[in-house]
Amino acid sequence: MNIYERIKQDHDHAREVMEKLKETTARAEKTRHKLFGEFKLDMWAHHKVEEAVFYSYLRDNTKMSDDSYEALNEHHVANGLLEELDTFPVASDEWGVKFKALCELMEHHIEEEEEDFFPKAKKLIPSEVADLMGKRFDARKKVVLAAIMPIDEDDLKAA
Numbered sequence: 001m002n003i004y005e006r007i008k009q010d011h012d013h014a015r016e017v018m019e020k021l022k023e024t025t026a027r028a029e030k031t032r033h034k035l036f037g038e039f040k041l042d043m044w045a046h047h048k049v050e051e052a053v054f055y056s057y058l059r060d061n062t063k064m065s066d067d068s069y070e071a072l073n074e075h076h077v078a079n080g081l082l083e084e085l086d087t088f089p090v091a092s093d094e095w096g097v098k099f100k101a102l103c104e105l106m107e108h109h110i111e112e113e114e115e116d117f118f119p120k121a122k123k124l125i126p127s128e129v130a131d132l133m134g135k136r137f138d139a140r141k142k143v144v145l146a147a148i149m150p151i152d153e154d155d156l157k158a159a
């Protein structure tokens with residue numbers, strides 16, 4: 001799986017979870033907690049690894065630098081909203097409104113990456129490098145996710 005396919009795999013999953021969460025109401029506290037908890041960690045890890053593996057390669061290329069900085073700024077805003085939603089009571093209508101605002105940003109960002117950024121990047125990144133980047137992305141995402149996962153009783157028993 002090359003870097004474009006691997007990133008798109010995460011995007012497709014994110015789209016699916018966002019649709020599910022958008023359908024929930026303030027009464028679906030458990031579902032919101034569970035789905036959002038996973039979504040938040042997955043997006044944080046996605047942004048970090050995307051920056052380290054994909055954007056770091058393109059950022060210094062003059063043809064891509066403006067687009068790269070715009071994308072990195074969107075990651076920053078999205079991460080902040082994820083943080084805010086994480087500490088805001090899920091059993092409220094306000095949470096749903098805030099979550100929809102995050103979805104609008106994420107959907108715009110994901111679409112721009114796939115429709116605008118990927119075609120430009122494909123002209124600059126040799127295909128064998130794109131294949132290697134896909135493998136690196138996958139390996140690093142697992143490490144980052146494992147590192148930020150909240151600790152549970154099993155972790156403590158194993159210590």
Ligand SMILES: [Fe+2]
Nearest residue numbers: 050071075113
């Ligand atoms: Fe991104």
Ligand SMILES: [Fe+2]
Nearest residue numbers: 007050110113
């Ligand atoms: Fe992305």
